[in-house]
Amino acid sequence: MPDLPDSLSTGERIRILRESRGLSRPVLAGLCGRGPDWLKKIENGDRELRSHTLLLRLAAALQVTDLSTITGEADEVAQPVPLGRLNHPAMPEIWAAVMRRSFTPPTADALDASALRARIAQTWRLWHTSGRNRTEVGALLPELIREAEHAAVVLDGDARRTALVALSDVYRLTGQATAYVAPPELAWVVADRALTAAQQADAPxxxxxxxxxxxxxxxxxxxxxxxxxxxxxxxxxxxxxxxxxxxxxxxxxxxxxxxxxxxxxxxxxxxxxxxxxxxxxxxxxxxxxxxxxxxxxxxxxxxxxxxxxxxxxxxxxxxxxxxxxxxxxxxxxSTERRARLWVEVARGHVQRGDYTAALYVMQRAQKIGAETVAYTPAARSTTAEVWRKAPRALRNEATELAGMVGVATP
The missing domain is CATH 1.25.40.10 (Tetratricopeptide repeat domain)
Structure with a gap:
């Protein structure tokens, strides 16, 4: 790892790290899903790197374990780069329901596609109203996925069309509930199945x-x-x-x-x-x-x-x-959406350098939607920023918030 002076910009740090790893611009940009011109602008300071997701991608590609090595803000708190992804205990069962499709023709059980849609709609309401929405919805999704897949195969006519819309609905909900915790392959499968089912139903x-x-x-x-x-x-x-x-x-x-x-x-x-x-x-x-x-x-x-x-x-x-x-x-x-609003407000206070206000607002966001904050990268990065910059008198409160969100501190 090269020694990086504190005075270097983010772009300069990325260039030095890239060159020290022997990576060309096209290679590093490709690892981030972008083009070399994008990376050139970042390195030259012609474009600001605002995306937390792209920062994490760059850090992982550069084999950097602490994000502050790139951002230059390593004075007080580490910003670990996850080697994998955030984890949630509901994921194994959801993974199994999505990925283990049976090739054996299902039995033609009595199914009510409209009732299935109503249950999925009720689960959407749970997603938007629960402070523990990932846990509570995640527990329901595997069975809903299996039932919707089954209905889409055994029903026909208008009932099958309703079942396909239900299948699309449940895969959309799965995408929401597993955001940032699902492996990339699952995220893409879920998104594709939601769209395919909707197209098969011919439902605009x-x-x-x-x-x-x-x-x-x-x-x-x-x-x-x-x-x-x-x-x-x-x-x-x-x-x-x-x-x-x-x-x-x-x-x-x-x-x-x-x-x-x-x-x-x-x-x-x-x-x-x-x-x-x-x-x-x-x-x-x-x-x-x-x-x-x-x-x-x-x-x-x-x-x-x-x-x-x-x-x-x-x-x-x-x-x-x-x-x-x-x-x-x-x-x-929507409780989930209210929590996200307060995260955005906290980001606004951070941009203005008002870390006392940002701390108060992030505490409010966490109280409203604990899992929304814990599993959203913008909320986690804002929490880390607040911890680093909070006034000394509020350090204990900032540390407590970081602990509840799951952000690592020394």
């Missing part, structure tokens, strides 16, 4: 919702251009039907716009980000004030929450915090 709203889910996978694995393509094509699919379609079609259309807004913001495309956000805003205005999409939770409150997220990702912390001041979080029925 389910196709669009599955595209929203696939876009999440693409964005979090550092393929922003592909994520944007997927969600915009899905929006194009449902747009011609919006005037006469049920509210949920407009709900998923709006969710796709907000997805595109965040994807663009994380890639530094400010104009595009606000254009997509405004499209989501206009969609919400066309829906009843109390409307909330059952799985994406798109609605008026989610549009406001996303304004905070987009502004934070664009490092416009003043706008993010100003908007957050006017939001009533309790109008959002």
């Amino acid at each position: 709203e389910a196709i669009a919702a599955s595209a929203w889910n696939l876009g999440n996978i693409l964005r979090e694995t550092s393929y922003p251009d592909e994520a944007l393509r997927v969600v915009t094509e899905a929006a194009d699919l449902v747009r011609p039907h919006l005037d006469s379609a049920p509210d949920d079609w407009r709900g998923v259309y709006g969710a796709l716009q907000l997805h595109a807004a965040v994807t663009s913001a994380r890639d530094g495309r400010e104009g595009e980000a606000w254009r997509y956000w405004d499209a989501g805003h206009q969609t919400a205005k066309s829906l009843p004030a109390s409307y909330v999409h059952p799985s994406t939770v798109f609605g008026r409150a989610n549009v406001d929450f996303h304004e905070v997220s987009v502004a934070t990702d664009l490092r416009a912390s003043g706008r993010a915090l100003s908007v957050a001041d006017e939001i009533d979080p309790d109008v959002m029925p």
Whole structure:
């Protein structure tokens, strides 16, 4: 490991580490799923590296065990680079349900596809309302996956179409519940099966919702251009039907716009980000004030929450915090989404250097959604940042928070 002076920028550190490992730019960029021009801009300081996911990918590819070796912020707390991924005890059973498909024709048991869809919808509600959503939903998913797979094979006609939509729904939920803890191969299988089932059902709203889910996978694995393509094509699919379609079609259309807004913001495309956000805003205005999409939770409150997220990702912390001041979080029925809002607010305070406020807000986020915070990289990195920079008088509280979130401290 070369000695790196404190004065070096992140880009300079990456270049020195890359050269010390004997890696060319194309090779290192390829290991991160990006092109050499992207890496050149990072190394030269022409582009800021904001993505925590990409930082972790670079660190792993450079065989760096402490992320602060790249960021240069190693004065107080280690930022370990996970050799694998976050773990959750529900994963082995979910893995088995997804990957161990039987080739033996199932028996034609009496199945009610509509009742199965209702159970899956109820599990979506649990995902959005439980503070331990990964644990509680994770315990239900294996049986739901097996039943939905079974129904999609043995039923026919309209019942099979309903079963296929149910299968798509449960795989979308699996993608949400296993985000950041599933191995990459499982994440891709789940996203593909959700979309395939929706296409087999010829259900545009389910196709669009599955595209929203696939876009999440693409964005979090550092393929922003592909994520944007997927969600915009899905929006194009449902747009011609919006005037006469049920509210949920407009709900998923709006969710796709907000997805595109965040994807663009994380890639530094400010104009595009606000254009997509405004499209989501206009969609919400066309829906009843109390409307909330059952799985994406798109609605008026989610549009406001996303304004905070987009502004934070664009490092416009003043706008993010100003908007957050006017939001009533309790109008959002999703506990998971409320916890994520407070994480975004904490990020805004960190950007402004107000670590006391960031600590308070992260404590609030953890109290609302403990598992959302513990299993979300942005929340974990914000917690680590707060621990490093919190005033001395608040160090004990910051340490306690880090312990609850599972962030390693010396």
